[in-house]
Amino acid sequence: MYLFNIFRSFVPLHNPLGFGVSDLIELGLTLLALLAIFGYAWMGNWLMNFARRTAWCMLALFVLPAALRLALLPRVPPPIATTSAEFGSLLLSDTLLHRRLVNPPHPFHEFFETPLVVQTPVYRSILPIGDGLLPAAGQLLFHSNWAGILLGVGALAALSYWMLRAWITPGWALFGGVVVACAFGPLCRWTNSYWGGFIAALAGCLIVGALPRLKQNPRSAVFSLNVALLGVGLAIELLAHPSAFCLFVPILILAAILCLKRLKQFRPALLFVLLLMYGAHFLFWYGMHALGETALNAVRLYGGQDILNSGEEQTDRAVAEELSREPGKQLVFVRRGPWRVSAEWIHNGADIDASKTVWARDRGEDNNRKLLDYYRSRKAWLLEPDAIPPRLRAYTVGTLSLENVR
Amino acid sequence: MPGVVSPFDFPFSFGSADALELVIGALLAALLFAGPWGERWARKLAASKRLSMAMLAALPVVLRLLLLPHHPVPQPNIRDDFGHLLVADTLLHGRFANPTHPWHEFFETTFVLQQPTYSSIYPPGQGFLLASGRFLFRSPWAGVLIASGALAALCYWMLRAWTSPLWALVGGFLAVCMLGPLNEWTNIYSGGTLSAIAGCLVFGSLPRIESSFLKRDAALLGIGVALQMITRPFECVLLVIAAALYFSPWLRRAPELRKLVPLAAVAVLFALSGLALTALQNRAVTGSFTTLPYVLSQYEYGVPAALTFEPNPIPHRELTPQQELEYKSQRASHGVEPDTLTKFLLRLEYRVRFYRFYLFPSLYIALAAFLVAARGRRRAYVVTACAIFALGTNFFPYLYPRYVAGIACLFILMSVAGLQTLSRVVIRGHPAGRRAAIVILAFCAAQFLFWYTLHVFDNEDVSIALKRFESWDSINHRDSGERESVERELAKTAGQKLVFVSYWPNHLFQHEWVYNAADIDASEVVWARDLGPERDKKLVRYYPKRSVWLLEPDARPPKLSRYEEPRPPQQQSPFQDVP
Numbered sequence: 001m002y003l004f005n006i007f008r009s010f011v012p013l014h015n016p017l018g019f020g021v022s023d024l025i026e027l028g029l030t031l032l033a034l035l036a037i038f039g040y041a042w043m044g045n046w047l048m049n050f051a052r053r054t055a056w057c058m059l060a061l062f063v064l065p066a067a068l069r070l071a072l073l074p075r076v077p078p079p080i081a082t083t084s085a086e087f088g089s090l091l092l093s094d095t096l097l098h099r100r101l102v103n104p105p106h107p108f109h110e111f112f113e114t115p116l117v118v119q120t121p122v123y124r125s126i127l128p129i130g131d132g133l134l135p136a137a138g139q140l141l142f143h144s145n146w147a148g149i150l151l152g153v154g155a156l157a158a159l160s161y162w163m164l165r166a167w168i169t170p171g172w173a174l175f176g177g178v179v180v181a182c183a184f185g186p187l188c189r190w191t192n193s194y195w196g197g198f199i200a201a202l203a204g205c206l207i208v209g210a211l212p213r214l215k216q217n218p219r220s221a222v223f224s225l226n227v228a229l230l231g232v233g234l235a236i237e238l239l240a241h242p243s244a245f246c247l248f249v250p251i252l253i254l255a256a257i258l259c260l261k262r263l264k265q266f267r268p269a270l271l272f273v274l275l276l277m278y279g280a281h282f283l284f285w286y287g288m289h290a291l292g293e294t295a296l297n298a299v300r301l302y303g304g305q306d307i308l309n310s311g312e313e314q315t316d317r318a319v320a321e322e323l324s325r326e327p328g329k330q331l332v333f334v335r336r337g338p339w340r341v342s343a344e345w346i347h348n349g350a351d352i353d354a355s356k357t358v359w360a361r362d363r364g365e366d367n368n369r370k371l372l373d374y375y376r377s378r379k380a381w382l383l384e385p386d387a388i389p390p391r392l393r394a395y396t397v398g399t400l401s402l403e404n405v406r
Numbered sequence: 407m408p409g410v411v412s413p414f415d416f417p418f419s420f421g422s423a424d425a426l427e428l429v430i431g432a433l434l435a436a437l438l439f440a441g442p443w444g445e446r447w448a449r450k451l452a453a454s455k456r457l458s459m460a461m462l463a464a465l466p467v468v469l470r471l472l473l474l475p476h477h478p479v480p481q482p483n484i485r486d487d488f489g490h491l492l493v494a495d496t497l498l499h500g501r502f503a504n505p506t507h508p509w510h511e512f513f514e515t516t517f518v519l520q521q522p523t524y525s526s527i528y529p530p531g532q533g534f535l536l537a538s539g540r541f542l543f544r545s546p547w548a549g550v551l552i553a554s555g556a557l558a559a560l561c562y563w564m565l566r567a568w569t570s571p572l573w574a575l576v577g578g579f580l581a582v583c584m585l586g587p588l589n590e591w592t593n594i595y596s597g598g599t600l601s602a603i604a605g606c607l608v609f610g611s612l613p614r615i616e617s618s619f620l621k622r623d624a625a626l627l628g629i630g631v632a633l634q635m636i637t638r639p640f641e642c643v644l645l646v647i648a649a650a651l652y653f654s655p656w657l658r659r660a661p662e663l664r665k666l667v668p669l670a671a672v673a674v675l676f677a678l679s680g681l682a683l684t685a686l687q688n689r690a691v692t693g694s695f696t697t698l699p700y701v702l703s704q705y706e707y708g709v710p711a712a713l714t715f716e717p718n719p720i721p722h723r724e725l726t727p728q729q730e731l732e733y734k735s736q737r738a739s740h741g742v743e744p745d746t747l748t749k750f751l752l753r754l755e756y757r758v759r760f761y762r763f764y765l766f767p768s769l770y771i772a773l774a775a776f777l778v779a780a781r782g783r784r785r786a787y788v789v790t791a792c793a794i795f796a797l798g799t800n801f802f803p804y805l806y807p808r809y810v811a812g813i814a815c816l817f818i819l820m821s822v823a824g825l826q827t828l829s830r831v832v833i834r835g836h837p838a839g840r841r842a843a844i845v846i847l848a849f850c851a852a853q854f855l856f857w858y859t860l861h862v863f864d865n866e867d868v869s870i871a872l873k874r875f876e877s878w879d880s881i882n883h884r885d886s887g888e889r890e891s892v893e894r895e896l897a898k899t900a901g902q903k904l905v906f907v908s909y910w911p912n913h914l915f916q917h918e919w920v921y922n923a924a925d926i927d928a929s930e931v932v933w934a935r936d937l938g939p940e941r942d943k944k945l946v947r948y949y950p951k952r953s954v955w956l957l958e959p960d961a962r963p964p965k966l967s968r969y970e971e972p973r974p975p976q977q978q979s980p981f982q983d984v985p
Contacts, residue, residue: 023877034845274431
């Protein structure tokens with residue numbers, strides 16, 4: 001109980017130890033540093049032996065980032081798509097799950113016009129197919145697009161280790177894998193959105209990891225496997241982003257780890273400080289998310305790019321929850337204001353007519369009437385996302401119902 | 407940087423926390439990078455005791471002087487400051503007490519006796535220090551600064567008796583960082599440093615006497631006790647108990663006890679000088695050799711509050727409204743109910759927070775290491791001495807860090823010994839403990855350098871934004887007090903002044919303005935209470951050559967105007983301003 005009181009107040013004279021916030025940070029950093037020093041002395045040899053076990057290491061690294069993110073679920077729920085790029089990826093995923101590459105155009109496609117989506121001659125996302133692969137896999141295996149993203153981050157950490165093994169000692173490779181698991185893990189934008197990014201990075205890891213392994217005996221089975229992995233990497237790369245950009249992430253990881261190794265030879269103390277600050281940074285922001293909204297709000301002002309759940313996402317989530325409470329299918333007309341304060345709202349599945357909610361642009365009463373006639377069985381809504389606060393109301397042609405849902 | 411909220415507005419997409427992290431990381435890296443070189447240099451320096459002491463004495467002084475552009479010479483601000491400055495001024499007049507002023511009711515203020523003599527209620531120790539600064543450098547603060555340097559040097563000297571020269575030097579540097587330029591003691595006039603110096607002398611002498619039986623060390627022990635006696639008499643009792651406890655095992659060893667007797671005589675002789683000074687001051691101020699000025703103040707004004715086991719004092723003279731509130735406040739902090747063991751223990755636990763004053767956060771780990779490994783007579787003694795002070799000062803109804811200043815050096819000793827213990831830890835062949843000790847020291851240095859640098863660039867946005875996160879450091883700023891600006895305003899007018907201070911009903915009683923020098927009549931500015939037109943008139947007549955002013959300190963900003971004698975009622979305007 002007394003220990004808990006230490007965190008009750010950060011005003012020095014109200015804190016049982018007389019600590020201000022800067023004191024607690026300093027003490028935390030020092031404890032972390034000592035933990036690293038004593039931990040390494042205690043477990044260093046064991047870690048070096050473990051690092052040589054490729055399969056176990058890959059498994060551990062695969063699980064680590066996903067487990068860390070899942071542990072945050074009570075505080076930070078799975079992300080929902082809010083941007084055009086994310087909607088594009090999800091449309092692609094849905095299209096693939098319908099076992100096709102494109103969808104037929106909708107007869108009222110003008111209502112569904114949205115960035116990064118073509119409506120005619122076929123209805124499809126303009127993003128490369130690769131961007132839809134991970135969400136599709138997640139949907140297929142776990143009925144959640146985001147599960148695919150989590151599989152992607154786990155795979156990236158594991159494959160980074162595999163890639164590094166070809167270039168550097170096992171210990172450094174394992175270390176690199178852990179760094180990737182933290183950097184691209186629970187607090188990374190990629191893990192908490194549907195923007196994509198992992199698929200290209202995975203392809204890059206396969207390519208950069210396979211290349212040095214091709215020096216092996218060409219007649220061995222391992223050689224053939226590496227050639228196959230190189231081919232798979234190139235294929236995914238073509239499907240994801242047909243450019244050399246996919247090599248950026250693995251090369252960045254490789255370069256960073258090589259620099260750190262060099263730094264250790266040059267000045268071990270500098271490496272120690274670098275890792276200490278990196279570890280402290282990750283643990284601090286991860287801890288703030290784990291502690292919940294109050295702690296996070298206290299430090300939000302000072303945060304960099306490690307803060308999840310923007311206010312905009314919360315609005316989207318509230319609207320989606322409101323609609324999901326209604327029974328039956330819905331049609332939502334989205335009316336934008338003269339100025340846009342929020343991101344894109346028009347996003348639909350591959351099979352628009354079968355979707356539970358159809359999002360359509362508000363094109364004026366006369367035009368809207370046609371779509372209402374087309375979707376007679378659906379309950380119609382009018383969403384004004386640019387109002388403050390955003391408004392969602394039941395919609396009838398001629399008069400707007402006074403029923404104000406939200 | 408501090409105004410930047412969005413990382414996208416900042417180069418490298420950094421948020422404020424990221425930028426701070428980079429700065430701290432760079433600072434730590436620089437410190438650890440310089441570590442091996444620093445260690446070699448420290449080893450060489452530690453070999454020379456005199457050079458080390460000289461450097462440690464100079465360091466806090468130089469570092470504080472470098473801050474002068476943004477943090478000028480501190481102005482007295484709180485009641486205790488004025489009380490000690492009055493002692494210093496009185497001493498510079500070659501006396502312990504001043505004659506009572508014929509119009510003393512105008513000069514009633516907190517912690518100053520008006521009768522039987524006009525004197526501060528404080529012991530003379532801090533006053534001697536301030537007087538020496540004024541005498542040598544024409545600034546009482548010079549005395550404070552010199553004492554700050556002496557404390558760092560004597561901490562090192564004290565630690566030399568307890569640990570190796572290198573670790574003693576480390577302790578000396580910690581003293582500079584923790585009790586040096588950014589510390590409250592260096593930036594106010596109410597002391598702390600002198601009491602800490604007394605502790606260094608006493609605790610540094612004890613092991614030396616044990617090992618070498620030199621009369622010089624006994625003399626230093628006596629001087630330490632005397633210094634504590636003239637600085638904080640109650641804590642002197644605790645210090646003497648702690649010192650006596652060190653030799654308690656010798657009571658069973660007759661030959662060593664016999665060797666100790668002449669040394670004890672020397673120590674007592676020097677300690678008696680403190681007792682003599684105290685008695686002389688008592689006699690001069692209160693008329694009795696055995697009545698301390700603060701005891702008389704308790705009788706007359708009911709303040710300061712009595713120890714928790716004593717009953718609340720009752721004032722025996724008419725109090726001003728501010729003195730009345732001060733009395734009630736002190737009585738409330740003392741409590742009306744008698745002290746109980748539960749209350750005593752709760753106070754003891756609450757006061758743990760004040761020890762942060764003596765320890766950087768990282769050093770709590772070293773302290774834990776010390777306590778875990780506190781085996782052996784010497785280590786047990788250090789813990790016991792700290793416990794004596796913690797328990798003894800717990801009888802005060804409130805606590806300021808300076809009350810336990812006598813064991814400041816023991817806090818540093820425990821930190822250093824803890825680090826030493828930690829540095830010996832070897833895990834599976836790795837010198838992990840040594841690395842841990844270096845890292846803790848690097849964090850301490852980084853903590854000091856970080857805040858010191860921010861004070862060097864005090865007016866920059868970064869400093870202003872981060873200052874609210876600085877804990878326990880206390881340094882005055884340019885134009886920190888309203889009194890300073892009023893004094894500047896008064897200085898623009900030539901000649902001597904008489905300032906009537908008129909408090910509004912909402913006046914905060916701790917913000918006292920009526921403080922005067924030892925020789926009130928010769929002062930450039932005489933501060934007097936506004937006792938109403940009729941009585942004020944008498945004082946105006948007493949000072950016919952002084953320009954007369956009225957100060958209303960509760961106006962925002964404080965209003966200083968020419969004092970106008972009240973006109974007869976028939977001439978008074980019906981539209982007078984109401985304050």
